[in-house]
Amino acid sequence: MDQAIGVIDSGVGGLTVAHELMRQLPKEKLLYVGDTLRCPYGPRSEEEVKKFTWEMVNFLLEKKIKMLVVACNTATAFTLTELQNHLDIPVLGVINPGARAAINATKNMHIGVIGTDGTIRSNAYPQALLNINSKIHIDALACPLFVPLVEKGMLHGYTTFQIVSESLEPIRQNNHIDTLILGCTHYPLIKDTIQQFMGNHVSIISSSEETARETSTILEYHELLYKGERIPNHQFFTTGELEIFEKIAKRIFNSSESNAQSVAIEHTVIS
Amino acid sequence: MDQAIGVIDSGVGGLTVAHELMRQLPKEKLLYVGDTLRCPYGPRSEEEVKKFTWEMVNFLLEKKIKMLVVACNTATAFTLTELQNHLDIPVLGVINPGARAAINATKNMHIGVIGTDGTIRSNAYPQALLNINSKIHIDALACPLFVPLVEKGMLHGYTTFQIVSESLEPIRQNNHIDTLILGCTHYPLIKDTIQQFMGNHVSIISSSEETARETSTILEYHELLYKGERIPNHQFFTTGELEIFEKIAKRIFNSSESNAQSVAIEHTVIS
The missing domain is CATH 3.40.50.1860 (Rossmann fold)
Known part of the structure; x- marks a missing residue:
């Protein structure tokens, strides 16, 4: 299936999940949002975390995704069940x-x-x-x-x-x-x-590594894996400063497995 | 959910999957059939493997199972898609x-x-x-x-x-x-x-180990995990001789993790 896997995180942490997804599922395209502007989510209230998470989810749903990976533990803890109940695509937490x-x-x-x-x-x-x-x-x-x-x-x-x-x-x-x-x-x-x-x-x-493994399991189980051949163009969005996001992304992705894949990083506003 | 996980194999090989299921999902009950009488499946035709596999599946369906694990590679290769299309419970191959x-x-x-x-x-x-x-x-x-x-x-x-x-x-x-x-x-x-x-x-x-991991993933995803407390009573059936089946089962299960669990082994006729 042609559509991308959506990945959300409070910031750059989810990039470790994204990197494992690229390595383990090299034909799948990723759409990533990191809410770096409002990171960390850890000290925030459940209500705030839910509001911010839904803003990221809605941003990705508009771009059409076939599965959602909540690559943030805090967001998973507070929103996973709600997201699984409301969305009609598979949702996996960490x-x-x-x-x-x-x-x-x-x-x-x-x-x-x-x-x-x-x-x-x-x-x-x-x-x-x-x-x-x-x-x-x-x-x-x-x-x-x-x-x-x-x-x-x-x-x-x-x-x-x-x-x-x-x-x-x-x-x-x-x-x-x-x-x-x-x-x-x-x-x-x-x-x-x-x-x-x-x-x-x-x-x-x-x-992160385990979540990528299980994303593969869930996609295959729901017959959502991309079947053709392609080198995917991934899109990454950060709500915060581009510079530090790019620096960390470069460090994580700068390995042989993901070299062939293209990663575009943009700033965005989601709220 | 109270019902058992069904596990089928051409013989004793699937016991390695059963052992991993006991270790990784210690509250889940197993119903196992090993078609030792007609083992090995490897040299048999696709048609024969399909027929024998359906006989094991029907035997377990009558006993009500919540998920089916096809713990035999030959049976997985020839029947997985068909089983997934026909059964209304999750089916996982190896x-x-x-x-x-x-x-x-x-x-x-x-x-x-x-x-x-x-x-x-x-x-x-x-x-x-x-x-x-x-x-x-x-x-x-x-x-x-x-x-x-x-x-x-x-x-x-x-x-x-x-x-x-x-x-x-x-x-x-x-x-x-x-x-x-x-x-x-x-x-x-x-x-x-x-x-x-x-x-x-x-x-x-x-x-075997990987299949147990993914069984856990699929059960949780479908909200089929057993939520209460219990030491499950597993039931194992062999179509062949009890003695050799028991000998190998004993060797596999004789580890600390599965000691507390009870395993009853019976002879059965499925065809």
Whole structure:
């Protein structure tokens, strides 16, 4: 099917999902909106997150999409069920794919989850994990500084390591978990630093990669995969400044898999 | 939802899918049929495979199932589309989950596929892989001796290694692939021997594990997951001899994850 997959995020975090979609589904076209202007969503009220999310969704629906990926954990936590009930296209969030992958990975049944204030407050990951297996032990921790860090492009270096260490200390002290879910699509961008601090005995689960896998599953199940041959032209929209969005997009997409694909980035107003 | 997941296979191979389902979805109940009497399906005609598959499906439909997993690659290759068109419950095969996982795993875009005569003849894996990414190079090889080997319980030892080596030599000689799909649910039972012969630089993809992951995705997407608390009582049926079926089932299920779950094995006639 010719139409694009719509991807929405509060900012640049969803680009990690977009990158995995390009890698795993190289013939599919993406339409992406990052609401960088109003990022982060984490500290906002449920009402605000819902309003902003619907603005992104309506922007993409006008452009005709065949499936919607909510590539933001906060937006998934607050709006996924509502979107699934109201839209007549498949809607996938990032929480359940991450939860399923963690259940697959853990051996000692102790799973850690880190995310924004909003995601952790919503209790969405513990609910998703316990729905599947009620014997799982869960340590959840909000890391409110990580999204601003990533949105500023501070992905490496001393300050980044300091902030990551201080934020994760409570979950490392506990020393029980063997699996840690990055419950925010911004976090894969600082995954190396997180892995370094947590140690190699902890499996780090990126909800981005898992969400791309499940997008492939859902598209095929609904017979919505693009069947022909093409090198897709992706379109990315940011509500904020182009420069920083382009800088981070370039860093994420600058790998062999996505080189052949064209990515146009534009500024837009959605509200 | 209270109803069971139905799982069908030509014999004991699908037990590897059942085991992964128990591990990843510990509250879900399974109803399994293995057509051991008429196994292997690999060398049979499309018509025969379709007839036998429908007999298993009808047996399970009478017992009310909420989803069907076709845990046999040969049956998937020949009947999946037909089953999906005719049944009003979700139907998942083992081919697409394996293909998606291989695309996720490969770095050099060279993927090997081994399976029964029927599966390789059907060209289902190359089709599934190329549908997603037309730049993938594929080496496909039929290994007709592997299913009889496993069904006889010969999972280790000198003869097993000899048969595996001689069968896989053509695909190892080629020396290009970095990922090998076990395109038959019997093969995970001799995965160690296959890995030993192919070398550690080759990622071995078990379609069983991936199919369990996607079953979880599809059940959640259709709001069919069991929401309460229970330790499920699984029921397994074999059309063949109980003894060998029980022996292999015991070997597969004798791990910590599935210890708490009860598995009843019975002989049945389906045709």
